[in-house]
């Protein structure tokens with residue numbers, strides 16, 4: 001079988017040299033294990049952090065070992081009473097065309113009437129991130145203005161739609177006019193700002209949000225966030241979800257950058273990791289599932305065909321190649 005390993009730790013912006021394709025033999029199946037064929041592979045911004053060896057909330061990938069992440073796979077052979085041949089499962093699995101995994105590390109999917117790759121997106125880690133970050137930290141109230149950066153990505157698309165369900169005005173920030181158009185015409189966003197062409201972000205946010213900003217759901221950090229923060233209202237909330245604009249920086253700027261705004265406006269800024277909410281995942285899944293069935297939450301993805309394209313798809317996240325969730329289909 002083929003697998004993709006971490007060949008070297010990138011410094012700054014990663015490129016294809018960081019990855020290497022290898023062939024390997026599969027071990028014999030033992031009791032409690034299943035043989036899986038990968039169907040849909042998730043590529044996510046957090047994987048950039050795991051390519052470095054700095055300490056974080058997930059252990060770094062090892063050089064010479066396969067990259068791993070969320071994968072939807074099909075059972076080919078089973079030595080577990082929990083799974084039968086043909087079942088679909090999701091798990092944290094290596095980037096390999098086939099793999100042997102312990103049944104207890106897997107969860108069965110595919111019994112609901114949704115596409116299988118939804119479990120990597122709206123009904124998976126990104127959807128839950130959107131739900132808990134917005135609802136628990138953002139605490140949206142009817143009539144408030146919510147700004148979302150990284151709005152056209154996997155998390156951002158869901159954040160905006162949940163904010164609409166809560167009766168908020170929603171403004172999305174993304175990196176192309178096409179994405180802004182999609183946010184407004186397909187995902188209910190009221191306004192959009194293309195941060196690549198907007199010029200002065202502080203002015204652009206002010207124009208889009210004449211009543212100021214009550215919640216800033218931050219996926220990107222950096223100068224985009226500076227511009228939003230200058231428009232925050234008294235008692236605004238910032239769910240600090242991601243900082244993708246900084247993941248490839250060789251030097252990270254220090255400190256909350258617009259400190260006077262945060263202080264004088266009594267702003268709550270709170271970082272979080274989706275797994276903080278692990279105990280409540282069933283609630284999040286139920287809510288998201290209900291909104292999908294009701295037609296209040298929609299989703300889209302950029303599906304790249306071919307296992308070999310995993311590195312390219314991952315790298316594409318940093319140049320905005322995806323609309324919605326970036327997924328590789330084997």
Ligand code: NDP
Nearest residue numbers: 045153154155174175219220242243244245272273274320
């Ligand atoms: P996305 O699907 O949003 O993909 C990444 C997007 O980020 C790209 O499409 C691109 O869109 C944008 N982007 C890339 N580089 C920059 C940049 N320099 N400045 C501004 N935007 C940039 O990814 P996800 O939805 O999976 O993740 C979004 C964020 O949420 C990430 O920061 C991620 O790390 C974080 N996250 C946090 C979790 C948590 O538990 N806290 C869990 C999951 C995700 P564009 O064209 O608009 O530039």
